[in-house]
Amino acid sequence: MSEHSNIDPQSPLDAILDVLIPANPSRNIPAAGQLGVATFVTEAAAQKNALNTALIALLSRAGELADGITPDTVRQLETELPEAFNLLLVETYKGYYSRPDIRALVGVGAHPVHPAGYEVASESPELLNELTAPVRARGPVFRDPPGGQA
């Protein structure tokens, strides 16, 4: 059995993830732990040795901290184990924002962007004409040296 399989995908990892990306209750945006990003992180750790080692070190150290998981103790983890912490942070962001439901909550389409894309209206010729009028009014803004083959 590989070492990563000993990582419990529930707390305290959930608790750390909730600190890394907290919820916004007023907009019904869940925190990373609540959303289940721990599963994404542990699955990634099963594929990436460096992340797996980092996760074990972070969780081991977190277990030693008397105050439990708080923003202050997570900051302590970042200070004591900066490289491992950064690996976890990157994977947390990936796991959280690869979720279509989260993208929708931050204003981006939940759908695969092809083929639907987004509807963006073209500017009318009148608007483009109005916007570019001051630029055109200045005239050419380039140098055109004598040409031909050098």
Next chain:
Amino acid sequence: MNNDPVDVLIIGAGASGAAIAWSLLETRMRILCLEQGDHLPDKDFPSRHEDYEIARYGAFSCDPNVRRLQQDYPINSDDSCITPVNWNGVGGSTINFLGHWPRMRPSDFRTKSLDGVGEDWPLDYHTLAPFYDMNDHNTGVSGLGGNPAYPDYKPPHPPIPIGKLGQTLARGFNEKGWHWWPSDVAILSEDDDGRQKCVNAGTCDLGCAAGAKGGTNFTYWPMLENAGVELRTRARVREILVDESTGFATGVLFHGADGRVHEQKAELVIVACNGVGTPRLLLNSKSRLFPDGLANRSGKVGKNLMFHPLTGVAGVFEEPMKGHEGPMACSILSQEFYESDPTRGFVRGYGLHSGRSTTPMTYALGGYGIDSPIPWGAEHREIMDNVYPYLAGLTVVTEDLPEEHNCVTLDPDLTDSDGIPAPKITYKLGDNTRAMLRHGEDRAKEVLLAAGAKRILTKGDDKVWWRAGWHQMGTCRLGNNPETSVVNSWGRCHDVKNLFIVDGSIFVTAGAVNPTSTIQALALYIGDQIKTNIATLFD
């Protein structure tokens, strides 16, 4: 596999390899293109999938050292502040480029005469203009005619929307009285020739599954293969062979899809591997005649590497900018500070490019091409809820001057999966570039505030973007003097008269614009010169 001799052998199926194949099609010569990568099937475009963003950090990274696919070669960038990025496959880096399509300007071809730096090109803007037009038509370029920053020309398709973000910034530029213009883009604003117009997906770097972006996988290659050009994929060229009695190239050795090394003979060899791949191949092609690498009697192969160093500034506005809607890089472009002005403390200049904002994951991880995650905790929540949606940014894209110490060499230890020595990049920013970046950052802040930004976000350091090595130029440059250049004024190697180079490596100077339209215009020009000089081509 049929390795019968061909008339024309092109190495690389990217921007320039496709363009020159198209130009030579009418000669009815037998043309073969060897490409180390493969076709990208529709199902493999990340934007077809719900978790598309994550591909940016794995199999669809722009960085071959991250991607590490079978067709990629590693690049040692330990001695560089910018790492080259690319795509290896049919379409080359037009698969994951952003489609920004500005032309170089007339002064870019005369920097020595006008400003006393770099070298003059052996051809000029007006010589290339008809080939720019031809290529714009083949590629499907959208834009607005009448840009006062250029001699008159008109893109074949109307502009794509500049969007709320572009309109907001345009008003800021107008407030300052500075030049700006809707960007020319290799992205369709209307359906054309079986290709679908842009659906504003905003994921141009992940390949355009719609075919709206003018990658050569959608523009030139379908037409070329239908017309009988043979495109052989998963064929990695190991070295170019020469006849030691004549000094002519005879063909290549390549690693085929079957895992074996093959010899392919050809009358004419054209290298189209861009500013890192091309010098790598020539330096790996050593022989008794060319002990320092093929076509390298000048010693200039690999020298004068130029990128376009970048930095970015963003403004936080009061209303959402919807920056994720629309092509990533292409909204408006200011060339107010493009030409030299002695009062600025540097020569030549830069462009201010308005990108749109990236998708949430990419923003959270530091931005496109940057590995520096934004803060975690309560600050993270605040940024993603109250900053990210309101952002509009400007990228400062500077002209890089040719300097011999910036170069591509061969790494003594690192190899690709076939054991071919990998390239090593040695590159540092010049003082002129640093001064430009500082100036550009200050001007970008001014215009963002004039456009209504309530707050300005900068990186707070003088580092340039690490993964900004899209534009790889200068390492086999054009010139009339065989002592100071690798190829002549129409791309033929001074030292090997049936060997041509058609990619970004032949640029003499870099300008401060994305180079692909110029790379392809040059390839079409060289093709035209080959046809014009066909009777005396090897004299």
